[in-house]
Amino acid sequence: MRPRGSVVGPLILITIGVLFLMHTIWPEFSVGDIISRYWPFLLIAWGTLQLIEVSIRFSRNTPLPANGVSGGGWFLVAIICLVGLGFNEIHRPDTWWRRAGIEKGVEMFGDAHDYEVALIKRNAGKNPKVIIENFRGDAKITGEDVAEVSVTGHKTVRALDEGEANRADQATPVEVVNDGNNIIIRCNQSNAKGRTRIATDLDITVPRGSTIEANGRQGDFQVNNIAGSVDIVSESAGVRIQDVDGYVKVDTRGSDIVRCTNVKGTVDLKGRGTDVELEKIGGQVTILGAYSGTVSMRDLAKPLRLEGMQTDLTVQKLPGQIRMERGTFSGENLEGPIQMTTRATDVEISGFTDSLQLEVDKGDIDLRPSRLPLAKMNVRTRSGNIEIAVPESAKFELKAATDHGDIENEFGEPLKQVSYGNGAKLEGMVGTGPNLSLVTERGTITVRKASAADDKLPGKAKPGSGDSDDQPLPTPNAPAPKGSKTPKLPVGKSIEL
Numbered sequence: 001m002r003p004r005g006s007v008v009g010p011l012i013l014i015t016i017g018v019l020f021l022m023h024t025i026w027p028e029f030s031v032g033d034i035i036s037r038y039w040p041f042l043l044i045a046w047g048t049l050q051l052i053e054v055s056i057r058f059s060r061n062t063p064l065p066a067n068g069v070s071g072g073g074w075f076l077v078a079i080i081c082l083v084g085l086g087f088n089e090i091h092r093p094d095t096w097w098r099r100a101g102i103e104k105g106v107e108m109f110g111d112a113h114d115y116e117v118a119l120i121k122r123n124a125g126k127n128p129k130v131i132i133e134n135f136r137g138d139a140k141i142t143g144e145d146v147a148e149v150s151v152t153g154h155k156t157v158r159a160l161d162e163g164e165a166n167r168a169d170q171a172t173p174v175e176v177v178n179d180g181n182n183i184i185i186r187c188n189q190s191n192a193k194g195r196t197r198i199a200t201d202l203d204i205t206v207p208r209g210s211t212i213e214a215n216g217r218q219g220d221f222q223v224n225n226i227a228g229s230v231d232i233v234s235e236s237a238g239v240r241i242q243d244v245d246g247y248v249k250v251d252t253r254g255s256d257i258v259r260c261t262n263v264k265g266t267v268d269l270k271g272r273g274t275d276v277e278l279e280k281i282g283g284q285v286t287i288l289g290a291y292s293g294t295v296s297m298r299d300l301a302k303p304l305r306l307e308g309m310q311t312d313l314t315v316q317k318l319p320g321q322i323r324m325e326r327g328t329f330s331g332e333n334l335e336g337p338i339q340m341t342t343r344a345t346d347v348e349i350s351g352f353t354d355s356l357q358l359e360v361d362k363g364d365i366d367l368r369p370s371r372l373p374l375a376k377m378n379v380r381t382r383s384g385n386i387e388i389a390v391p392e393s394a395k396f397e398l399k400a401a402t403d404h405g406d407i408e409n410e411f412g413e414p415l416k417q418v419s420y421g422n423g424a425k426l427e428g429m430v431g432t433g434p435n436l437s438l439v440t441e442r443g444t445i446t447v448r449k450a451s452a453a454d455d456k457l458p459g460k461a462k463p464g465s466g467d468s469d470d471q472p473l474p475t476p477n478a479p480a481p482k483g484s485k486t487p488k489l490p491v492g493k494s495i496e497l
Contacts, residue, residue: 011049015042032087037309039084043077113165117153117200120176124149127209127228128183135187136217137200143208143225149183151176153202160195168196211246229265247283257293266302295324311342320351327363336375346384355434360384364443369394370450376434385443388436389450395431400438400445410448 019034056062124130125147132139137153151174159165171191177184187200199219206212211228214221220238223230229246232239236254247265250258255273266283269276274293278285284302287295290309297304300318311329315322320333329340329347336354340347343361350368353375358365360381367388369375374394379386390396390411398415400407403423409415415428426447438445 012042012046035084036087039080039087042080042084046077111158111160111165113157113159113162113169115155115157115169117151117155117174117202119150119152120174121148121150122176122178122183123147124178124183124207124210125181126207127211128181128207129211129213129228130183130185130204130206132185132202132204132212132214132216133187134215134217135189135200135219136198137187137202137219138221139202139204139214139216139219140222141204141206141212141214141224141226143206143210143227146205146207148207149176149185149210150205151185151202153200155201156199157192158197164196168192168198172198172200174200174202292326295322297322310345311340313342314339316354368450374434374436377436377438379437380439381441381443383442384440385446386438386440387446387448388438389448392449395433396436397429397433398427398436398438398447400426400436400447402440402443402445404442405440405444408444408446408448415447 128149130141130149137155153174155169155172155174157165157168159168171193172188175184175186175188177186183206185202185204187198187202189198189200192198201219206226208225209227212223212226212230212232214230214232214234216232216234216237218236219234220240221232221234222240223232223242223244225243227245229248230241230244231249233251234255235252237252238256239250239252239258241248241250241259241263242261244260244263245265247267248260248263249268250260250270252258252271252273255271257275257277258269258273259275259277260267260279260281261277262280264282267278267281267285269285269287269289271289273289273291276287276291276293276295276297278297278300280299281297282301285297285300285304287304287306287308295306297318298321300315302317304313304315304318304322306313311324315331315334315336315338317335318333319335320331322329322331322334324330327345329342329345329349331349332351334349334352336352336356338349338352338355339357341359342363344363345360346363346365347358347360348366348368349356349358351370353371355376356367356369356379358377358379362383363381364384365379365381365386367377367379367386369377369388370391372391372394374390374396385405386400401423403421405423407417407424407426409417409426411430414430415426417424417426424445426445438447
């Protein structure tokens with residue numbers, strides 16, 4: 001009789017079909033992001049199913065297959081690995097091949113030829129809209145108390161010979177055009193013919209009341225001292241924005257850093273990148289996307305909403321700071337209600353108010369609610385330890401439970417502990433106060449009395465101590481620290497991301 005085939009192949013087809021169906025129904029659902037992050041789970045699931053099938057056949061005395069995985073199966077494994085690694089490299093913003101410039105063309109051939117961009121001035125009034133059309137290169141935009149737009153800079157043409165470079169330079173002049181209240185800056189790089197690649201670095205001075213709208217392909221943006229709004233869209237860019245009175249919008253497909261300092265309006269970040277630094281933001285902050293590096297935020301006067309691949313977070317106000325890195329989250333001095341859902345992340349929060357709704361899939365939780373009265377808490381982790389340091393004078397009602405683990409209690413008799421199976425419960429009232437619910441399916445729960453050392457998160461220095469984590473975020477005009485890899489501006493040297 002012909003042996004029964006495996007169910008693994010149909011399941012793989014079903015999984016692929018479901019992914020693309022979800023992308024069809026919800027276009028914002030990124031199939032590429034899912035594949036780049038979770039493709040190893042497909043191999044794990046496949047191996048698990050194969051093991052289960054072999055075990056079932058063995059238990060039924062059914063003939064076992066000669067090979068656990070056929071030759072065609074191993075070929076499919078190789079294809080899945082190559083596709084998964086390829087998607088992962090494409091979706092990473094900082095990769096060796098990006099730094100080498102391979103995605104920008106075959107740059108190992110030809111030489112770089114430099115040209116100066118002559119100064120161009122246009123009358124613009126006090127509140128123009130300055131539009132920088134799609135270009136490749138760096139742009140430094142500075143607002144001053146003037147009534148005109150000034151543009152100068154530097155152009156680099158990479159070509160096989162000098163004649164070809166000269167023709168490309170002549171075909172791609174920088175233009176500044178008045179169109180009503182709009183000032184349009186064009187680099188005309190699409191006019192270049194032949195095997196050339198052009199990067200135009202711009203140094204732009206605008207009236208302080210300007211509104212900035214910029215669209216770039218590759219290169220950095222630096223914007224300072226603008227009373228209007230700033231809207232930047234780029235495929236790959238480092239963005240540094242400081243002293244803006246209006247709103248800020250940044251949409252990047254890959255950035256090494258997005259830094260905003262002293263913005264009075266709202267800040268909306270969207271896309272993918274590495275690091276995010278926000279400080280002194282007067283309006284609401286919204287972050288939608290996948291940022292794989294360090295996300296640090298300080299002094300946010302309005303609500304914060306963050307939706308990423310790993311974490312969803314809502315905070316009403318942030319007088320303190322938040323720092324997120326791969327696998328860790330720390331927050332200090334947050335004003336709630338606070339809602340947070342995250343996956344494989346260790347969470348540390350201190351000095352929060354109002355209420356806390358926290359759900360972690362896998363990770364330890366460390367809570368230090370130093371302010372009284374305590375906030376209402378509903379905290380749950382599927383796998384991880386929970387530790388809470390409560391002020392000795394606090395009043396609260398506690399319900400804590402672990403399915404597999406122990407409970408440690410420093411408050412003594414008011415809280416009654418009961419063991420059952422592999423787990424335990426701790427319930428009771430210490431005065432009359434808010435409900436504290438702590439639940440872990442697998443882990444230890446520790447309820448202890450706070451000490452003076454709990455006023456700050458572990459590893460965080462107090463202000464003035466000299467710890468780098470407690471220093472102000474660097475401003476765009478500040479010199480880079482010694483050894484820093486952050487690209488430098490001013491304009492005049494193209495930066496490869």
